[in-house]
Amino acid sequence: MTHFDRILLPSFLKFMVGLIIVACLFTSASAYGRGLDHRDNVLRIAAASNLRFSMDEIATAFEQEQGTRLEVSYGASGNLLAQIIAGAPFDLFFSADETMPKRLIEQGFGTSDHYFIYGTGRIVLWVPLGSPINLEALEMNAVLHHTINKISIANPRYAPYGLAAVSSLKHLNLFERLEEKLVIGENVSHAATFVRRGGAEIGILSYALALAVSLQNSGRYWLIPSNYHPTLNQGGLILDRSQHQFEAKSLVRFIKSGEGLSILKKYGFFEEEKVR
Template sequence: MRRIGVLGLFVFICVIIAFSSNGAASSSPTLAVAAASDLQFAMGEIASAFEKSTGSRVKVSFGASGSFVAQITAGAPFDLFFSADESYPKRLIETGLAIPESFFRYATGRLVLWVPNGSPIDVAKEEMQALLHPSVRKVAIANPAHAPYGKAAVSALQSSGLYERVQSRLVLGENISQAAQFVQSGNADIGLLSLSHASAAPMKEKGRFWLVPVDAYPPLHQAAVILRRSREAALAQSLIDFIKEGEGKAILERYGFTLSSEAK
């Protein structure tokens, strides 16, 4: 009986410790972040660095900026929204869904023309005319209806006088990540993608790119806002500060983003 009692006490203590450990883990605040797909690689690193620095957890969902606005309007429980432009965060402020004082232009993105390694196209030499190369059957861009990089791609095509000539060959990704996947997988021969994707190791190893001149499309000023229904507004501000003044700033620069004056 004595041995059973001691064993039972030992099991009881183990259970208490286990529950205490689980309780401690679950008490760590979790920040729900909606991030534009051009941040796929950069924000993944930023979130990991922020978690390591603060002990908090960050759950990041990636997608088209316009699609996130629709989700947030419908009640999606995000705390913080990083858009690929400024217009969508401003729209959330105008509709009362985001905190005006939290608006932060964190970076400016760039558009590139990208081809896989096996392509016969010399994009650095041919520049936008590469889109007319005989090997090009499909051109990948993000959907301009809700993806800022898709809108920028259409503007670049129009300013170069090529839109009508390639319009029938456009394949639209739901977001810039899907557009990149189209070119990597061979479902498109060339793509107008984000510099942040082209700068990421997986794509650096698989292709080459040419930077589209900044005067060919409206500036891709990218902004973030804290959502009004967030229960972790203070933590959301901490992540913004981490990008303004901490390690996040260097990560963005490494992926080709130009930091705004606010983030410097």
Template sequence: MATEPSDVRVAAAADLKFALDEAVDVFRAQHPNVKLQVTYGSSGNLYAQLVNHAPFDVFLSADVDYPHRLVREGLASKGDEFVYGVGRIVIWVPRSSSIDVEKLGMQSLLNPAARKIAIANPRHAPYGRAAEAAMKSAGVYEQVKDRLVLGDTVLQAGQFVESGNADIGIISRSHALAPSLRDKGKFWEVPLDAYPRRVQGGVILSWVQSRSAAEALRNFILGEEGRTILRRFGFDSLEE
């Protein structure tokens, strides 16, 4: 446990926002000497910043590939990598929508009412790549690609649908289960075999300011309390 006053600067994937915000509150209560600063963004954009030695101590990615790359590039040690959960994607619509997403599933995207479909940008957001893979797996991608509206993050994709700037979206299950959306919409979980498994991992960077504080955060996330919070927001454990 970190006892000296110290800062931990966290770069976190946007899909983690709701679960991590809650986890951070619990962690802070247990570690009052650790000052946590969390910045959310797309994993690809955060990775690009870290390659240029952005001032973060811990990176929580929406996949394991970006942490792997940082290790290969000598910016983190192999022993400082960890897996914290498995994410899932859902198709989400506002409760007022005429689209029966729970019945239609992936075919919801072909509904005439689905004029604009929000997903995260596949170029730098792992959840966007998962959405694209799922549409291709279902054979609907070519029919809907011209109707896609790309958010910088999966969080922004959800906000597009919530605000009415899109009619339907493929978002993270963690966002669909978050208090801000839980009662505002309905969703259908995309089958796991429709897209590459969303194993999500993190890493402590080589230029970490306070290793003991960063390790305390990692241990909390991987411990029972952290896992319980992540599970409540729709993140499976690796064994599930």
């Protein structure tokens, strides 16, 4: 046996085992402690990906004004919906459409007086800065440009902005021709990373993301007319299982107040449109 085997290894082993036991004790202690304090000043938010930057700003402003911290999980609305149904511990759900919060109401996760619409979104064509595509001149036909190999969109099966992207292509009868060029992001900000990193030459993204600083500095956009796709009214719901009904309601009030509205407006959200 070497020196390493006889002396170093056993002591190192004891040290590792000790470390892990301490970590476990610490874990259970903190889990117990957390069970006691119920995390009183935290609201857990499930928010559609196109809210990524606006909700961050709202969270900062809301915490400053009311002292309640927002912990936001972003994702495709459909994914978040599935997580909530499976029992995810969210207090509020901000969807990118109206139907998903309503489905939660149908299934008994909330009541219609806790349902609200906080804005209407739009979609844009987006290309990176060095792109030869002239969006203003070509408008929607930009997707037919000869330099385009891939078009990036969010997954239409569970991301409302992906669905809107597909609808806009179908509206101009372009979908069949372009279907094989589509690359599907898991949600709209995933789709944005594809085109921002050059994996796709053009993307159909949300207006809110196009107005975010990092995308504004790295590309150009063209606003797709709102009659090319069904209205993107974005609805939200305070979940019945939330232990923080009061804080959740004040967040909704905050978003509908002047300050909240001005943040949403800055990110390209419009006031609710009546369904055509």
